[in-house]
Amino acid sequence: MDPSPTLSAMEITSGRLRLRKAHDADRDGLIELQTDPQVRLYLGGPRPRSVVEQYLEAIGTTSITHNPGTFVIADKTTDRLFGTLVLDRRSADLPGHVTEEGGELELTYLLRREAWGAGLAFEAATAALRAAADELPDQPVLVVTQTANERSLKLAARLGFQCMSTFEAHGAEQTLAASNLHSFKA
Ligand SMILES: CC(C)(COP(=O)(O)OP(=O)(O)OC[C@H]1O[C@@H](n2cnc3c(N)ncnc32)[C@H](O)[C@@H]1OP(=O)(O)O)[C@@H](O)C(=O)NCCC(=O)NCCS
DSSP: OOOOOOOOOSOEEOSSEEEEOOOGGGHHHHHHHHHOTTTTTTTTSOOOHHHHHHHHHHHOGGGGGOSTTEEEEEETTTOOEEEEEEEEEOOTTSSOOSSSSOOOEEEEEEEOGGGTTSSHHHHHHHHHHHHHHHHSOSOEEEEEEETTOHHHHHHHHHHTOEEEEEEEETTEEEEEEEEEGGGGOO
């Protein structure tokens, strides 16, 4: 396993957003993210509500963001959960890499349906990647998304990620896009 770190920040703020660790009050928003058919369209489909509730009950809502680089995206003013963002390492066991050894930084993002179309994922990703660029040496950073997921691909392109290759996984074509972490330095 690649021991290289991701960013250590517990909280990151931007103009409209606070990327923070989860609170118990985020429970309903987190359940919605896992059960909304539109949000889950390219992520294997919605999960049954009862399964998600049992899972959160078992691990505790706040455990969701326990790992470094894992955040809730919240409204800076109201603290309402808009989504989640993760910057962690893509396991070498998975397909889709730009280095021989794998374990590159990988960005994933998920917004509640009501929060789409306002530039919030772009703002959250920019803030997280900037914080990571200030802390970590320059290195590749990946976005892997279903090729059919136009919104996600558009966001990756807007962030400056370049499409590198495509591959099949989970019964669908995936696009691997990459950038250099230090291109996000402020
Ligand atoms: C992928 C996802 C996060 C993209 O959300 P998004 O809101 O489209 O992304 P952005 O933050 O880049 O916002 C772009 C849109 O906001 C608009 N916008 C409004 N104000 C803006 C601002 N201040 N800055 C930038 N864009 C702004 C843009 O014009 C664009 O609008 P469009 O949808 O009409 O093209 C969202 O669709 C989602 O959660 N999907 C389900 C989960 C998923 O598939 N995740 C991918 C796994 S990696």
